[in-house]
Amino acid sequence: MLIDLKRDKLTHQDLGQMQMYVNYFDRHVKLPDESPTVGILLCHRKNDALVELTLPPDTNIFASKYQLYLPTKEELKARLESITTSLDDSLHADR
Numbered sequence: 001m002l003i004d005l006k007r008d009k010l011t012h013q014d015l016g017q018m019q020m021y022v023n024y025f026d027r028h029v030k031l032p033d034e035s036p037t038v039g040i041l042l043c044h045r046k047n048d049a050l051v052e053l054t055l056p057p058d059t060n061i062f063a064s065k066y067q068l069y070l071p072t073k074e075e076l077k078a079r080l081e082s083i084t085t086s087l088d089d090s091l092h093a094d095r
Helices: 012-028 048-054 073-093
Strands: 002-009 039-045 061-065
Touching (some): 002 012, 012 048, 012 061
Parallel strands (some): 002 039, 039 061
16 A cells, blocks of 8 residues: 655645556565555545546546544534544434
């Protein structure tokens, strides 16, 4: 697995660079019995449309957004409660 942390918004050059890293690693570092290399780009600002248009649908490269600061305890608690409520609603809707 290769991980690249970008401080700014994600660009198509970043995606191409990660593809080059993944290709190199698969051809020259990875052992024959290992699974294909996965590339992960973490960026402060992600552009979903750019990711969708630049990467092929069956790629093993993923881009995600990260936060510059950790959330507060209250924010984490609120988020967890929101997720729990959504899961409960989904479970009850299936019945």
